[in-house]
Amino acid sequence: MKVQIRLSGSGGQGVILAGIILAEAGIKMGLNAVQSQSYGPEARGGSSKAEVIIKKEDIFFTKVLKPDVFLSLTQDSFNKYSKDLAEDGIVVVDEELDTSTLKGKIYSLPIISTARDVMGKPMVANIIALGALSQVIEGLDEKTIEEAILARIPRGTEEVNIKAFHEGIRMIKEKM
């Protein structure tokens, strides 16, 4: 089970909310979850990082050391937070990013441009990313993540967010 997840992007992209949603989906599945933001000096540059641990067992150690799943929506956050991934880790990034410093399984997806140009709502990039992540995080199912999204988004935005979520699922499936 892929249990250590790190989400990163710039301040306004909603990666903390995405982390909270994944943790709450874990709880809905009867698993244990810890979600955290740790702000070091690098956070002052505008990059944002959220981490989630989801597992069956009790969680005693709450820091993510080697992420199994890593999301990055900006080059800056990629450069800062991609250094300590697990060897068989899965990486999901926006397609604008240069990921040549990294080996392994990388899904490069049009997350930002789809949110902005196709959906007309830049702020749903995090939800598109959750759609993609729903296909690579073991132990969570699509339907439960969708429920957790609906419990956290502002009322009146259900339709666009669910559409964004399914768009994310579609775009990673195309590459699998």
Next chain:
Amino acid sequence: MKVQIRLSGSGGQGVILAGIILAEAGIKMGLNAVQSQSYGPEARGGSSKAEVIIKKEDIFFTKVLKPDVFLSLTQDSFNKYSKDLAEDGIVVVDEELDTSTLKGKIYSLPIISTARDVMGKPMVANIIALGALSQVIEGLDEKTIEEAILARIPRGTEEVNIKAFHEGIRMIKEKM
């Protein structure tokens, strides 16, 4: 410096957002901060808990063991999360709560009723609570917490949130 903070309430009361705001205020002050939600079996009952550590030094141990500052907005979350407070901890609770199981410095404030009846916006209870907490958390100043609030709330809600924040400051000062 009071560095370990635990915020608790029911699911919809925005205690996680309040935790994120305090952590981001810490960063704005040049301190280090970690904000986390740890969901155990008790979270399934609808109680919500957010924890924040703010300090000058690097933060290696990210779990809150003995909170120096504890907020509780509901009886259920108070019962679940008030057991391991620091001996000289400061407690801020909604005035409807029965806190007779606890000794020490307790500020019992009309947070929920003020949000609902005076401000007409139940969802600002968390921001009223931040106003009260701003007077008991060492190392953070009022102005910086206000800036962190403005960076996180939905556009168009600035006025009611700033009013709520100052209401929280006023109500704890009356008891000090």
